[in-house]
Amino acid sequence: MDELDLIRDRADTIGFAPAEHLTPARERLLAAARGERPHRSRRLFWAAGASIGLAAAITAVVALAPADRVGIGAGVAHADPVKVLTEAASSALKEPAKPPRPDQFLYVKTEYAIPPNREVWLSVDGTRDSLIGNSKEGGCRNGKAPMYGTNDPRAEGTLEDCVPESVYRTDLPTTADAMLAYLYGKEADRDGRATYIGKAVYTLAYEQVLQPASYAALFEAAAKVPGLTALDHVTDGAGRPGVGIRFPVPPGSSPKAQPIVLVFDATTYQFLGTEDSAVMVKTYVDEVGRRP
Known part of the structure; x- marks a missing residue:
């Protein structure tokens, strides 16, 4: 195992420190590095404890430095994006179908990384x-x-x-290929429409309700989009940790263009939201303004 492998191994184990901890921790590390030590002690340190020291140093670097400064990428996950979305589809299939009454309302509460938050009561039919x-x-x-x-x-x-327009969608495809064709519609430039597909997937999973088979087809269709990246150590808009699926921006986009990142629970693969938003509650209520 070389140094880079050891860095990756330690990164997987301890993760990254939050931004607010980086500055004081770095200052402590640099202060310690500037301290005077006898030459003999320094030689003994490297002779007797090089491996332990290297692991400790790597731990400090991984915990303190941004990911792109230690050569392991900006939080790029070892998980395959296709596998994550396939697991999300499998999770969706396990959800019980809960057809609402036509006179009910879909209640969705969303928290954002930057307030204000959002509550909606949408007529089912x-x-x-x-x-x-x-x-x-x-x-x-x-x-x-x-x-x-x-x-x-x-x-x-x-x-x-x-x-x-009903928020309870029974008209959507239940297979991946049919769902992908639905998402693309008449768009011919598939290679340049990944961001469009990401936003379409988010819209359907957000303030609408699909049947379990259609939810599964939605995530399986998303897995067929080229250029996806799985991201570790991401959080949704409420700060909940998860694994992210990043949809690339179209070729030739402005450097300021931001890709959409859908966030899933890393254990259950349930859809959580995006890096900027978090679906906290999604259920049916009988009256506008009523909360569950």
């Missing part, structure tokens, strides 16, 4: 008024939906044409 935060969204009844929150008070409550 799309015919009743929903609530997104403090904003009402008109339900579609008999082809008409009332308008709320308009800039023109005279338009408040007026009706506009609509088609009811």
